[in-house]
Amino acid sequence: MEHNQYDLLEVLDHIEPAELDYQQWVNVGMALEIEGYGVDVWDAWSRRDPGRYHPGECRKKWAGFHGAGSPVTGGTLVQYAREQGWTPPCDPGVALGWDDTISAEGVVVDSNWVEDKDVQEPLRWNPADELIRYLEALFEAGENVGYVVKSWQKDEKWLPADKGAYDRTAGELIEALSACGGDIGKVLGDYNSEAGAWIRFNPLDGKGVRNENVTEYRYALVESDSMEIGKQHALIRELELPVACLVHSGRKSLHAIVRIDAADYGEYRRRVDYLYDICRRNGLEIDQQNRNPSRLSRMPGVIRGSQKQFLVDTNIGKGSWEEWKEWIESVNDDLPDPEGLGDVWEQMPELAPCLIEGVLRQGHKMLIAGPSKAGKSFLLIELCIAIAEGRKWLSWQCAQGRVLYVNLELDRASCLHRFKDVYQAMGLPPEHLGNIDIWNLRGKSRPMDKLAPMLIRRAAKKNYIAVIIDPIYKVITGDENSADQMANFCNQFDKVCTELKVATIYCHHHSKGSQGGKKSMDRASGSGVFARDPDAMLDMIELELSEDVLKAEENKAVCAACKQYLDAHFKWEDDLSEDDLCSAYQMMNYCENLLDKWQWLNLQRIVEEAKKRARGLTAWRIEGTLREFPKFPAVNAWFSYPVHQMDTVGVLGDIQPEAEMPPWKRAMDKRKPKEQKAKERKESIATAYDACTTDGKVTVSDLAEYLGVTEKTIRNRLKEHGGFVIDDSEVRKKT
Known part of the structure; x- marks a missing residue:
């Protein structure tokens, strides 16, 4: 089952109880019970919704779960996490063991080698000054601040006794604290020195203290109760967390108020999930209950038992969320180190073998661009067959091997029939059909950034030498006229090439309007990235056929039809001259005298079909822009449905493409x-x-x-x- 592929405790971290209704909350408990977890896990998670949490309620419900007729399983937790925006760390189709490491992404320090960093109490204790510095670091003067000074004791633990105050601005508090002579009780009210006091780190609307009362999703709390405080301190600094304020809790933890700067609650949750995940991966064991933006944290400037709650530092680490996240990702960029040319000069690495002789190497990328009705899909199917059979494609020899054809446009039946039609039209015996796999995705395709990992997973261990994607407009992500967005899109093809060690081949359409005056690599629709990214680009442009050329092709078609009919029905002696065999008039005249009435009528029907096909011919010039090979002379080909055939005679060589004329x-x-x-x-x-x-x-x-x-x-x-x-x-x- 899907949930067996994830750590359910990690999945639970990505579910906010405040976002669930009562029955869903109960379902979470049932799922944890059936999967072998204890009630304490459910209870600790439920505390993350303090507005609805009631002590003891989880234990009462838990007792009734055992033996339920329709138990809820861990898959429900995965579903709830997905609905709240969680993306699994790996594709669900890849089964991992419980001890497997999913990814090293985001690991920037080895906690085993980080030395503890001492935390020094302030030499001069000024409670009001401590709190003023905290307020100035986190709030604008006109923003409302929430805080709690009243407390109550439960099981020898002091807890906030009420919602506290939430309608005073930071400016008002700073002004009052500046005039209180160091006695913050005059400003906030007296607090219990055994319990300490609490403060909320995000500004409020002055109407309440729930998540919906938060006006700016600016900060998140990172706290650990399970590590030595010196180790916490060291890891917070080693991770370069963008900490606005670092507060000593007065006991065994530090409270890091980390810059999140989210636009809304959804982005806040995603960023906090990312923050907590990075901390966990780097050995900072943090309290998972502190995700709420309206969460209370320890207030600096008060006494807690025999110790002080004080401000350790402000504005440490990176200056913003964006800067920190970019740094985290750059440290794990998995890029190779530079190498000296002198080290490899005498032992150069072998070049990848050719997939298409003189055009494309294995493991590289190729784009085929052309207008509509150019038969680009047929050309790609012809390439599939040429690779599978180890034959020529147009004028180029192909290496033989397995190929995956990703069909995004045709329904399954049409695609399969098209392969068979092309095989037969090419005149090739289907001796290696096992070398061709077809992935039919019409109506089921995904954007390329989502499709690439799915493709990689399915193609792994299949030993393909080529993956052909037809067409790419179905999977384009972003604006095709945007260079940066299309660069990111094209990077997905690099991933396929790199992960599978295959050539990736795809087709794209020409831009609308006249192509006159454009270079071949500038005709593809959208950003120039399309043409400049692949290692090889083949561009197709139509040749305008004159009436004389069409008549000549019609003449050849009639002659071929007559000869084929005679060969099939007669042991006729070749009593026609070479010139006669190339003349439609002479061939038809000869047949009319030789055939009986019904044979003649049948041949006339065949000849009319041949003429119709000849008139339906289109002609194409294929030009190449290559990165690995010298430029080849333009290739001319006919498209006679359903295949392209080389112009072996050279009749198309002198025709100038219409699109190249102004x-x-x-x-x-x-x-x-x-x-x-x-x-x-x-x-x-x-x-x-x-x-x-x-x-x-x-x-x-x-x-x-x-x-x-x-x-x-x-x-x-x-x-x-x-x-x-x-x-x-x-x-x-x-x-």
């Missing part, structure tokens, strides 16, 4: 009426002038560079336009 040139290249061409020339000049004015004055050479023509052409067009003047190569609009 808009004005695409218009000029098409045959249009003379009047329309003149109009477009005028518009192109006006558009170019407006674009160039953003940099200041506009010259003839600026316009020529923008439009990609000569300066002579620009001068002619400016003259034709009539709305501009040229003054020593500077172009201005006529006024």
